[in-house]
Amino acid sequence: MNQTFEPEIVVFCCNFCSYAAADLAGSIRMSYPPNVKIIHVPCSGRVDPLTLLKALEAGADGVLVTGCMEGDCHFVTGNYKAKKRVKYIRAMLADMGLEPDRVQMHNISASDAPLFAKTAQEATEMIRALGPNPLKGCKAA
Amino acid sequence: MIVGEHKPIPELLSAIEGLDTILMVGCKGCVSVCNAGGSKEVAILAAALRIARKKQGKPVVIDELMLDRQCEPEFIEWLSEPVSKKKYDAVMSLACGIGPQYIAEAFPGVRVLPGLNTSFMGGTLTHGIWAEYCSACGACGVGNFGGLCPVTRCAKGLLNGPCDGSVDGMCEADPETECVWEKIYERLQSLGETDKLDRACAPKDRSVSLSGGPRKIVREDLTL
Numbered sequence: 443m444n445q446t447f448e449p450e451i452v453v454f455c456c457n458f459c460s461y462a463a464a465d466l467a468g469s470i471r472m473s474y475p476p477n478v479k480i481i482h483v484p485c486s487g488r489v490d491p492l493t494l495l496k497a498l499e500a501g502a503d504g505v506l507v508t509g510c511m512e513g514d515c516h517f518v519t520g521n522y523k524a525k526k527r528v529k530y531i532r533a534m535l536a537d538m539g540l541e542p543d544r545v546q547m548h549n550i551s552a553s554d555a556p557l558f559a560k561t562a563q564e565a566t567e568m569i570r571a572l573g574p575n576p577l578k579g580c581k582a583a
Numbered sequence: 584m585i586v587g588e589h590k591p592i593p594e595l596l597s598a599i600e601g602l603d604t605i606l607m608v609g610c611k612g613c614v615s616v617c618n619a620g621g622s623k624e625v626a627i628l629a630a631a632l633r634i635a636r637k638k639q640g641k642p643v644v645i646d647e648l649m650l651d652r653q654c655e656p657e658f659i660e661w662l663s664e665p666v667s668k669k670k671y672d673a674v675m676s677l678a679c680g681i682g683p684q685y686i687a688e689a690f691p692g693v694r695v696l697p698g699l700n701t702s703f704m705g706g707t708l709t710h711g712i713w714a715e716y717c718s719a720c721g722a723c724g725v726g727n728f729g730g731l732c733p734v735t736r737c738a739k740g741l742l743n744g745p746c747d748g749s750v751d752g753m754c755e756a757d758p759e760t761e762c763v764w765e766k767i768y769e770r771l772q773s774l775g776e777t778d779k780l781d782r783a784c785a786p787k788d789r790s791v792s793l794s795g796g797p798r799k800i801v802r803e804d805l806t807l
Contacts, residue, residue, distance in 0.1 A: 492623055495630040537592035538635035576638045 449503035450571040451481040453478045453562070454493070456486040460508035462552035467559050474559035475566040478506070486510070486547075487520025494531045494545055501578050504569035508548045508561070521549060541572050584613035584706070585679040585698040586713045595675075596635055598696050602672035604644045605632075606696065608667060608686070610678035612652040617713055619699050620677035628677065628698060646671075646777065651680030659689045664765030666690055669677055707738050721798065727779060729770030734787070736763035742784040 455461035461482050467474060483489060486509030497505045507528055509521030525547050532542035548561050589595075599605060607629050612719035614620030629645040636643040648665060650658045653676060666674065673694040679701040687695040703715035718735040724742075725732050734740050738756035745764030750757035752765045771777045791798075 490623070492627050492630065495627060495634065499630055499634055534592060534631055538631055539638050540634065577634060 447574060449477050449566060449574070450501070451478045451504040451562075451565060451569060452497045452502045453506040453508060454483050454486065454489045456488075456509045456516075456520070457482065457484050459510035459514065460486075460548070460550040460558065462470050463508075463550045463554050463558040466553065467555035469554060472555050472559050474562040477566045478562045485515065485520035486524035487515070487517060487522075489524055489527065491527050491531050491534075491570045494528070495534075498535075498540070498544065498575060499577065501575055503544065503572075503575045503578075504565060505545045506565055507526060507546070507550060508550050508558070510547045511551045514551065519576070525576045531549055539554050540576065543568055543572060544575070584616050584704070585701060586617045586703050586705045586715075587614050587679055587701045588617075589619055589624065589677070589699055590697070592631055595628070595632060595696075595698065598642060599632065599636075599673065599675070602643065602694075604646075604669065604671045605696075606646050606648060606662075606669075606671045606674045608662065608674060608676050608678070608682070609647070609649045609651040610655070610676075610682055611649055612654065612678070614699060615679055618711075619705070620679075620682075622647075625649065627678055645675075650678075651683055653678035655687065656689070659685045662686065662690065666693060666700065719792075720787070720789075722788050724787070727784065728767045729774060729776070731746075731763055731767050731770060733763055733767065736760075742787060 455464055461480070464480055486507050489507050494505050494507070507524050509515065509524050512521060528545055528547040532543050535542045535545060545561040546565060550557050550561060597718055609615070609622055609624050609625035610620045615622075618624060625647050629647050633643060633645055646665070646669070648659055648662070652658050662674070671693065673696050674686055674690070675696045675698045676686055677698040679699065680697065683695045683697045686693065704717040704719060705713050705715040708714050715735055717732060720734055725736070733742060733744055737744055738754050738760070741764065745754075745762060745768070749762035749765055750758070752762055754760040754762050768777070768780070771779055
């Protein structure tokens with residue numbers, strides 16, 4: 443595997459938990475891979491299947507959706523909806539010939555900066571192992 | 584409404600094998616309501632096929648378009664301009680089975696592909712779950728059954744049920760389906776009409792159903 447490959451990972455962070463965790467990680471100078479590019483959303487339930495596909499189509503090597511811990515969603519069920527949508531897209535990716543692990547769902551509480559950093563680290567390693575998004579470098583139609 | 588679901592991605596990929604430009608057409612009617620052929624579903628399916636084909640090294644152009652309905656010739660005419668402007672290898676219809684047929688008949692030189700499997704006529708049970716309620720048998724008799732349809736909702740289509748196979752109100756053929764005959768009995772009981780169950784229901788007139796070939800309704804007062 444190409445060790446120099448640095449994946450670009452889009453992370454959709456919910457406002458009330460995982461974004462706060464990412465923010466806290468920065469505030470306390472906790473480092474996490476710069477590969478993750480955070481998109482701040484009101485709730486993980488805001489992320490729909492089309493958003494995930496568009497991120498991949500635009501060239502993201504991986505896409506993470508991070509929501510509140512189960513049972514703790516500020517909007518009650520947003521993270522459960524996100525979980526189902528991620529599951530739906532992962533199944534679709536397999537049918538499309540892409541690795542399902544390019545799209546992942548994680549639950550991170552607002553105070554858990556270490557978990558955010560660990561998730562970012564592990565996802566970066568996993569997606570680095572998968573290699574670049576195969577759509578990169580393909581000729582356009 | 585007519586309920587459908589999109590065909591499996593591998594089947595769609597096989598259908599568009601060798602094609603380079605496709606117009607994917609959604610429908611704002613029934614299939615939008617059941618989240619199968621609305622604008623978002625068109626966008627998702629088009630993106631999925633584009634990604635899969637790009638991965639195969641055989642990129643495809645898929646343009647997206649929505650029609651108000653695909654079961655009205657007036658709306659199908661809206662396809663004339665895009666189809667004449669750009670020579671698509673195929674038009675993929677994300678409507679019920681009516682859509683691709685209307686497009687095929689309106690545009691003889693255009694290859695038409697169905698993107699959905701038309702499943703049934705039904706309703707929404709809850710968000711994301713739909714169930715069959717009507718078989719379009721052509722001779723509605725739900726008035727005899729407390730307003731419920733045993734022809735469609737009884738796994739055995741019994742007109743003189745129940746069959747004695749239900750368990751705790753659930754069908755023996757599918758434990759996740761309610762026994763409609765139990766519901767019919769409860770309905771008639773609440774209406775004070777259980778005496779209707781004493782009368783044997785005569786065999787159904789099937790001549791008005793699809794067994795007689797494709798059906799047509801002519802309303803002389805409306806024809807032009």
